Amino acid sequence: MYIKNSTRLFAGLSEVEPDLNEDPKDRWATNGIDAEDFVYGKYDDHHTYFESDEKVSFWGSIAEDYAAIGPPTGFQGLISWLFLPAIAAGMYFNAPGEYLYIGAAIFTVIFCIIEMDKPSEPHNFEPQIYNMERGARDKLISDYNTMDIWDFNEKYGELWDFTVKKDDITKR
Structure with missing residues (x-):
């Protein structure tokens, strides 16, 4: 009586391998869409594709970019x-x-x-500022954005400096 090697049967080593795709691949092929139907720029999100029909002049695009950086x-x-x-x-x-x-x-x-x-960002504040009451917080942020930094520190120094612990209850 002949018993086959059981490890060969259970490991699947005796099964036939599926065919491998050995055809040469087209380097510029787009998966799922024929080359004739592929709209370049729209499907690959290229920066030169403009979805709208509104054409902006060269100087108009320069002006938009300049305004976007906050000169x-x-x-x-x-x-x-x-x-x-x-x-x-x-x-x-x-x-x-x-x-x-x-x-x-x-x-x-x-x-x-x-x-x-001047402050670099109008919302660049310590996290404790946002725990304040909304009206007081908005006034503090507005003053911070409009006042000179030295005047602001002189006026709101005790509120603003979170590194100093205010443990003395008699001085509050």
Whole structure:
């Protein structure tokens, strides 16, 4: 009596392998959609596809991108727009190079002071701020966004500084 090797039967090693797809693959084939029906840009979400028929001019798209980044406004915007024309005018009128360097340094210092003086985001606050009563919180955030940072710290320093523990009940 001949007994077959039981491990061969249960492991499936005696079964026939399915055929492997050994055909060469088309590198540019799109799965599921024929090449004639495939709309390039729409199905592959390419950045050059515009779904609407509204065509924006080149300068219109530049203006939209510029407005989206939140450019400097007010005095800071004025000095930033006048910086390169001022340098060009100084070069045109043969101003000494030292004066141009000094002017660029003064511009950089003023621009950086203005940039550092204002908050980067209107909602960049400590988590404890959002636990306050809504009216008081909104007034605090509004003052933070409109006041000079030094005046704000002088006015709201005890509310604002969460690193100082207020354990003394008599001073409240």
